[in-house]
Amino acid sequence: MDVVPEDILERRLWVLAQLTNRLAQAGIRPILVGGTAVALYTAGSYFTADMDIVASNRRLAAQALQEMGFQPEGRHWVHQEWDIAVEIPDTDLAGDPKRVVQVELPDGSCVYCIGVEDLLIDRLNAAVHWRSLEDRRWAKELLKLHNRSLDREYLWSRAQQEGVLGLLNELQSEVSGTDEEDEVD
Amino acid sequence: MRKMKWTDIQSCRRVHLLDMMRREALKRLPRTRPRDPDEERALSQIVQTRWERWLASGKLVILEPRHWRLRLGSKSEEISR
Helix, strand or coil, X not given: CEEEECXXXXXXXXXXXXXXXXXXXXXXXXXXXXXXHHHHHCCCCCCCCCEEEECCCHHHHHHHHHHCCCEEECCEEEECCCCEEEEEEECCCCCCHHHCEEEECCCXXXXXXXXXXXXXXXXXXXXXXXXXXXXXXXXXXXXXXXXXXCCHHHHHHHHHHHCCHHHHHHHHHHHHHHHHHHHHX | CCCCCHXXXXXXXXXXXXXXXXXXXXXXXXXXXXXCHHHHHHHXXXXXXXXXXXXXXXXXXXXXXXXXXXXXXXXXXXXXX
16 A cells, blocks of 8 residues: 555656666666646646656567556556556657656655756757747746756757757747846835 | 536547547647747746746755655545556
8 A cells, every 4th residue: 555645746656666666677767848847847837748868778678667557548647546647758858858857756766857957958949849839938937946956058969950949039038027026125 | 507517528638538539639739929028037937936836845856956855745536557
C-alpha cells in the first residue's frame, strides 16, 4: 500500500520517481520535459493532460512503465487508476544535460527535470513558429520567476542559434518593465 | 440545477482523454487569440504568488541552483498499487 498524492503534479512526480528508480539499474535517467516541466517551474500553475519524458532507451522505459501497470494507448502509456498518461517523445534531451535540475522527494527518491533555460527555448520556439500566444505567455512567466537564477549567457546564445532571440529580448524587456513597476509600487 | 457526482465528471473526462489518445489528438493546440491585458496580469500574479508560497512554506527548498527538494504535501488517498 502506498500513499498516492491527490494533486496531479505531485502524483506525476511521484510516478516519475518510481520510473527513475527502476531505470537507474539500467543506467538510464528519464528527464521530465514539456508541460509538466512548466508546471514544476511555475509551482503547479500550468496544466497539461499528459507527462512528457525523455529516456535514452525507449524500449526499457516502456517495459518499466508496463511493469508499473501502464497500458499503451496510441503514443501514450496510460495508468487508469492513477489517471496519468506518459509520452516518451524523444530519446535525446533537446538541451544541455548539465543544466538538468535534480528534485529530491521526501522518501529520498528523485526526479530529473530539463533545465529552465532549455524549457524556455522550447516555449519560445512554439511561440515563434506556431504563433502560440500561450507559449509566449508561459515563456514570459518562466523568465519572470527564474530571472535571477538563469544562465543568461547560455540562454541568449541558444536563443540566437534557434532564431528566437528577438522574442527573448522582447520578453526580457517586458519582464524588466514589470519589475520596475513593482519596485515603484 | 442539474446535479452531477464528481466521480461521474472525472469518469467522463477520463473517457474523453482516452479517446483523444487513441486518435493521437492529445497535442497542445496553439492559442493565437490574445488575452485581455487585465486577465493576463491577474494570471501572472497568481503564478507569482503560488511560487512565492511554495518557497515561503518550505514546500520547495532550493538547495543549489540545480538541486531542489520538494515536499509532497497535498491531501492524499490510499490506493493499492
